Amino acid sequence: MVAHLQWGGMDCVELAHIWETPLYVLDEGIIRSRCAEIRSDFLGRWAKTWACYASKAFLTTGMACIVDQEGLGLDVVSGGELYTAIRAGFPPYRIKMHGSAKSERELRLALASGVGSIIVDGLMELELLDALAGEVRRPPDRRERPRIVLRVAPGVDPHTHSFLITGQTGGKFGLPLEDGEGSLLSEAVRFALSSKSITLGGFHFHVGSQIFENHAHVEAVRRMVVCMERMQKTFGFKTRELNFGGGFGVPASPDKPHVPLRFFTDAMMGVLTEECEARNLERPYVTIEPGRWLVSDAGITLYTVETVKRLDGVTYVGVDGGMADNPRPSLYGAEYCAIVANRPDDPPAGKVVIAGRCCETGDILIRDVELPAVTRGDILAVFNTGAYNFSMASNYNRLPRPAVVLVRDGWADLLVARQTWDDMLSGDSIPERLLR
Numbered sequence: 001m002v003a004h005l006q007w008g009g010m011d012c013v014e015l016a017h018i019w020e021t022p023l024y025v026l027d028e029g030i031i032r033s034r035c036a037e038i039r040s041d042f043l044g045r046w047a048k049t050w051a052c053y054a055s056k057a058f059l060t061t062g063m064a065c066i067v068d069q070e071g072l073g074l075d076v077v078s079g080g081e082l083y084t085a086i087r088a089g090f091p092p093y094r095i096k097m098h099g100s101a102k103s104e105r106e107l108r109l110a111l112a113s114g115v116g117s118i119i120v121d122g123l124m125e126l127e128l129l130d131a132l133a134g135e136v137r138r139p140p141d142r143r144e145r146p147r148i149v150l151r152v153a154p155g156v157d158p159h160t161h162s163f164l165i166t167g168q169t170g171g172k173f174g175l176p177l178e179d180g181e182g183s184l185l186s187e188a189v190r191f192a193l194s195s196k197s198i199t200l201g202g203f204h205f206h207v208g209s210q211i212f213e214n215h216a217h218v219e220a221v222r223r224m225v226v227c228m229e230r231m232q233k234t235f236g237f238k239t240r241e242l243n244f245g246g247g248f249g250v251p252a253s254p255d256k257p258h259v260p261l262r263f264f265t266d267a268m269m270g271v272l273t274e275e276c277e278a279r280n281l282e283r284p285y286v287t288i289e290p291g292r293w294l295v296s297d298a299g300i301t302l303y304t305v306e307t308v309k310r311l312d313g314v315t316y317v318g319v320d321g322g323m324a325d326n327p328r329p330s331l332y333g334a335e336y337c338a339i340v341a342n343r344p345d346d347p348p349a350g351k352v353v354i355a356g357r358c359c360e361t362g363d364i365l366i367r368d369v370e371l372p373a374v375t376r377g378d379i380l381a382v383f384n385t386g387a388y389n390f391s392m393a394s395n396y397n398r399l400p401r402p403a404v405v406l407v408r409d410g411w412a413d414l415l416v417a418r419q420t421w422d423d424m425l426s427g428d429s430i431p432e433r434l435l436r
């Protein structure tokens with residue numbers, strides 16, 4: 001009998017037959033082992049630390065339950081993510097509300113649900129939040145007020161795709177880490193400290209995503225300590241919380257070794273401790289927010305091969321999904337690896353291009369991958385699709401979103417049902433005047 005690719009103890013070909021393709025498959029065991037690594041190598045190793053999963057990477061109510069059971073917090077960036085967490089019963093005090101352009105409705109929901117903190121991205125948001133929080137009578141004790149953290153752009157270069165850099169100055173995120181009185185950041189700190197409705201806890205930065213070196217993270221910490229010292233001297237403000245964000249990279253190929261969390265966190269915590277000591281500052285509480293690192297390599301996507309074409313010496317393998325279920329290759333050239341799940345041990349027959357089915361020339365999932373001879377009906381498994389695939393999926397070309405299945409030790413359960421064509425039509429309405 002031909003061996004098939006196994007994932008979480010399940011036969012991938014069987015999964016494809018039961019749930020059809022494209023199909024996202026997540027190995028719960030890998031997700032839980034990443035959570036365990038966070039506990040042992042970060043929370044257990046460094047005092048006064050906390051970790052939130054950046055749920056934008058992948059969030060469903062089931063995923064929120066796993067994160068809750070693992071004792072971590074949740075970073076959400078929208079009303080939709082917050083609502084998902086609340087519906088899953090996630091404890092609100094362990095939620096951090098992010099977002100670079102939060103609406104009033106989202107801020108009201110965050111306040112009403114009692115999230116642990118709100119990460120404020122700019123002055124206008126700060127003023128709005130202060131006004132909204134002020135609508136409710138607050139006890140005089142600052143600790144009882146909604147807690148905020150200011151997002152800062154530390155201005156470091158993390159050496160990743162330009163679309164994935166978020167901590168540069170001149171970008172759209174946060175308040176620039178400029179020196180001196182009169183800077184936007186100083187203005188925000190002054191405003192927050194004078195507020196009677198909210199409490200300033202500290203600062204947040206996120207240098208970018210899919211980063212494999214730790215220099216940028218470390219440099220950002222150094223710059224933040226200088227900022228903390230300045231804020232203490234200028235305003236007498238002691239930073240109680242410093243949020244390091246996420247961005248810890250995951251290699252595209254499952255053959256490459258997993259990047260240990262400690263590679264980033266030990267370097268950052270070491271510098272933070274040293275710099276705080278050198279400047280006589282109390283070391284603040286530290287939070288990290290890994291997204292991709294926690295979930296990316298737990299996920300694979302199964303596709304069925306629909307067509308194989310040889311054109312001008314290039315073999316195109318056309319599959320039944322593409323940029324609608326994984327926009328990352330066409331958006332910013334993200335790289336992936338694949339194998340033939342129904343014949344994983346067959347010898348390679350040459351390089352092919354895996355083409356998505358969407359009506360865009362740029363819908364190429366993988367530009368260059370060595371595969372055995374492939375034919376219609378074969379099942380392809382693309383690795384490392386656990387992060388930013390389901391969460392970035394669209395209905396382009398009116399393709400229904402694939403199902404998500406959670407596998408573990410030979411069990412498979414549905415996390416999200418496949419959309420049907422009728423699901424896609426459920427929001428459509430035909431104005432009366434168009435009906436004949």
Ligand SMILES: Cc1ncc(COP(=O)(O)O)c(C=O)c1O
Nearest residue numbers: 054206209246247289290291292
């Ligand atoms: C504020 C913040 N925190 C955490 C993350 C998670 O990043 P990653 O998935 O690269 O760890 C992001 C991603 O954009 C982010 O913007």
